[in-house]
Amino acid sequence: MTILNLSERIPVSHRFPGAYRDVGAARRFLADLLGRNHPCFYDAALLTSELATVIMYHAQICVFGRDTPEFTVSVRAEPDSVGVTVLSPGCGCWAVPGVTLGRGLHLVELIAARSGLVRTLPDPGVWFELRDR
Secondary structure, three states, rough: OOOOOOOOOOOEEEEEEOHHHHHHHHHHHHHHHHHHOOOOHHHHHHHHHHHHHHHHHHHOOOOOOOOOOOEEEEEEEOOOOEEEEEEOOOHHHHHOOOOOOOOHHHHHHHHHHHEEEEEEOOEEEEEEEEEEO
C-alpha cells in the first residue's frame, strides 16, 4: 500500500478502542501506511507500540479512573521522515515524563528527532518525528 496524501502531507488517523490487541493493530496501521521499506518504519513501529502500551497500563492504574484506554494514532509521512501523534482521552498524566511507569516516553526522547506533548483536552498525548539518518 502506498502512503495516502503524501504530497499534501495530510495526516491519516485511526481510533482504536483500547483492547490489548490494539497495540498490534496500531503497529499494523502504521505498517500499512508507511510500508516496511520506509527508512523510519521500525523506529516508528517501536515508539507507537510503546506509547499504546503506556496508555493500556495507565488506564488500569490512573487515580482518575478512566473507563476505557482508547487511543488515536495519526501518521504524517514523507519519503525520508514520519510524524506520529498518539492521543488518548482523559487526564493526560500518562504523557508526563517522570509520572508514567515504563520505558515508552524515555524511548521517544532517545530515538525521535523531535518530540513533545499535546496538552489539549479532552485528548492529550505525545507526538514524535523521525528522520532517515
